[in-house]
Amino acid sequence: MINKENTQQIGWLIGELVEVDLSLEGAIENPMFLLFKTHIKIEKPIVPSFHYSTASGKKNWVNLKYEKLLDICYSCGVMGHLSRDFPKMETSEQE
Numbered sequence: 616m617i618n619k620e621n622t623q624q625i626g627w628l629i630g631e632l633v634e635v636d637l638s639l640e641g642a643i644e645n646p647m648f649l650l651f652k653t654h655i656k657i658e659k660p661i662v663p664s665f666h667y668s669t670a671s672g673k674k675n676w677v678n679l680k681y682e683k684l685l686d687i688c689y690s691c692g693v694m695g696h697l698s699r700d701f702p703k704m705e706t707s708e709q710e
Contacts (some may be wrong), residue, residue, distance in 0.1 A: 622649050629662050630655035645663070660692030 619635060626632035630653035655661065664678045681687060687694055692703040 617628045622651060625649065625677075626653050627650040628665065629653050657694050661694070662688060664690055 622635050624678040626635060633652040633654060636657055650699075661678060661681065662700055664676060666674050668674050684694065686697055688696050688698050688701050690698045
């Protein structure tokens with residue numbers, strides 16, 4: 616179940632939590648999205664996704680979407696290039 620406290624924990628996983636926006640008050644059973652603002656350190660890899668376990672023990676996969684950031688590589692989590700360029704970068708670095 617997603618509530619404000621769980622959303623805050625997710626926000627702190629990503630960076631320094633600034634604001635949480637739950638469109639519905641209280642708990643949300645099956646949210647399609649959550650919105651929160653965080654400060655992130657751009658020199659560190661971003662968190663592209665993570666697993667979480669429900670109270671019943673079921674594991675769920677969560678994909679994150681970042682807004683207002685340029686050129687994020689979801690393959691390595693580093694800013695400055697895109698995932699489609701990642702294999703090319705590995706090849707050119709090895710040469």
